[in-house]
Amino acid sequence: MRGQPQRGAGVRSRRSEAELDRPRSRAASRPIGPTSQASDLPLDSHLHTNLSPDSDVPIDAYAAQAAQRRIAELAITDHVDFAPGTPAFDFVPFTERERVVRDAAERWAPSGVAIRFGVEITYDRRYEDDIRRHLADHAYDYVIGSVHVYADSPFHANRVGGWTAGRALPEIVAPYFDEVLRAIRSGLFDTIGHLDFVKRYLVPHVTPEQLARAPELYEPLLLALVETGTALEVNTSGLRQAPRETYPAAPVVERFRVLGGTRVSAGSDAHRAEAFAAGLEEGYGVVAAAGISELAFRRGGSSVRVTLPKRFLVNEPGRAET
16 A cells, blocks of 8 residues: 555544544434443444544453453454545554554453454445455455545535435435445455445435335345355444434345345444444344344454354344244
């Protein structure tokens, strides 16, 4: 990767991203159930530390909570970007990120917390070759590929109103969903993160309910996930953000299962200490309600399956075991 990130218009500040990780008040959004203090879970597979430009959380802050709340395994998935001027372009070198995470893993193992060295790579079709070379030359335990929204996107706050005005829903979401489809087809990633993260930026111009009424828009993405064997992430940060539902919502995960999908992950996507494992109880419930009893994960070698706790197991899709 190249020189230091350029601090230009495309850069998210730590503060703005951290504030988006804060639950909104009930007066400002639809009410939901509690999304904090999850405990007795085997895995949170999506966490950001101060090795990401939009988080200031030291890794030990997550590990200490994991030990206290009996979250057995963590994947530290700090951001890496490849487009110059984007927030995590050369933000922290690979060697430093690996050292910090591996040292923490050794430090916390006696407390019963397993820590894995992961990464969340922003997929950008212009830099697919760079991403491919990076992953060939650098060993991660677990790799998430995601599409993000930066300053030049039609979904940026300064543009989204104009972009959505007068356009049909398929045209509105096409730039984001097309890029996600390319990320899936690339075959580079263990998991595709927050499949429909664009929902966060579309509210209130396009609501989650409108997207839910157009399941055909998700079909190419879900089929590509099944065909490539790439895992679908149930990302619970949407419960803390404007959509007030997971990325993607439960019906999409259920459709994925109907199409033959079995590889699903779950992560809180925390950028603040208070958001650690937030919503994971609900996220695991989304996975279980789709009739899936295991999470897909990787610990540096072949893929592994992590069994959901017994309280989530289902006898048939949509009905939890009692």
